Amino acid sequence: MIMNDTDNKNGMMGYVRVIHTVPDAPNVDIYADNKLIVSNLAYSKYTDYLSVPEGRYKISLYVAGTKNTPVLTNMLTVPKNSYLTVAAVGTLSDMEFLEIDDANIDQTLGKADIRFLHLSPNAPAVDITLPDGTVIFSNVIFEQITPYIEVEPMNYTLQVRVSGTDDVVLTVPNVNLSADKFYTVYAIGFAGKEPELQALLLIDGK
Template identity: 35%
Template sequence: MKKLSVSLVAMLVLFSLLGSLVMADEHGDMAKVRVLHASPDAPAVDVYVNGDLTLEEVPFKTDSGYLEVPAGTHDVEVFAAGTEYAAGEGVLQADLEVEAGKAYTVAAANLLESIEFVVAEDSMEVTEGQAKIRVGHLSPDAPAVDVGIIGGDALFSGAEFPGITDYAEVAPDTYDLEIRLPDGTQVLPLEGTELAADTVYSVFAVNTVDSLEVIALVDYEAAASPDEMPTTGLGTPEQSQSMWLLVGGALFLVAASGLVWRKRFQ
């Protein structure tokens, strides 16, 4: 019986260490990356990271949601959807460096003949009880614009393509906003824009100037736990994989216990 107890304790310790390693691998030294297709005349695209197909048939005005990726430098290449992969032959390629614990938006912007990456670090914090917002000017033929209250003060002034402003904190409320030229001429009304407390937003102006529209994305919600954020993609193990590994460890522990019992009574 003493021999059985020692064996069980040893296996429990091993199982605990296994679980700890899985959790450390899943949450340590990781960054979050969100990809946005903002090139108005580009077709749907496939995105490869370090040579692996990561996002498939992504259409214009679509974002990937946050994906988890190990910290470090990654080779990101964009191809027209369905194109056979060939290293270095994509319509767009860049080495993306990301830091552990940080989040990023990577937008494919501009017209196809001049397509480029626009990269910005996203905020994952906000003052309690406040909302936080920034704007991205990703309309390739639109002039510099202001964003502000209709008939009132500008929240952001002189936003130019291809740029993303700093964040501004505002009281949570529903705002009647507008995109306008510096002389006050309205370009696009954004009435009824609701900004919730404890939430961070990025609002991107996309498409050509004659078809201007916006994409509003949530960067961070204080009420959401980290595990609720999408984490698949970019070659990173899914959360479910760690669960299966833990279950497998538990089954191993049960099986091993049975072997010890049989050996003891044979």
């Protein structure tokens, strides 16, 4: 997974980033076709998008600083002009890769688009609401990625509630959305134990 100037000039590139959302896992190294591409990635951290020639790659995850037996291996197809996020998800004893297509819809000029991704391995289904109880996304289960929705660009406070209830398990202030951008809110961590639930707001695509 090495950037090639010729491929880049010919528009043959895709873009891939990696995020570590496994709450009880150590720091990790990521290899593509046995080449180190991400080093010592800690829980809740993520990379910038990496420029990648279109193609199919063997992605392997190792405990950082080791290269004996991979914790996880999967194949990843990178189409040209695509933006992908590869998330390490689950728990240390039950880990997998989740491939996520980013910024993959048309956007209305002057609007923002946002979606939600539930990656807390022990949390129940949740609703994403505004503080007044208005439901934005409902009954989102573990590993579910909602569709993007179009909203006005402004600063929001979001709440994560146990689905169908008023039980707020996480408040996410200062969700500042700019026009002409795509965003994903990642809910990660454990419900009821450490590391506790938290939200990450990532800008998707260009």
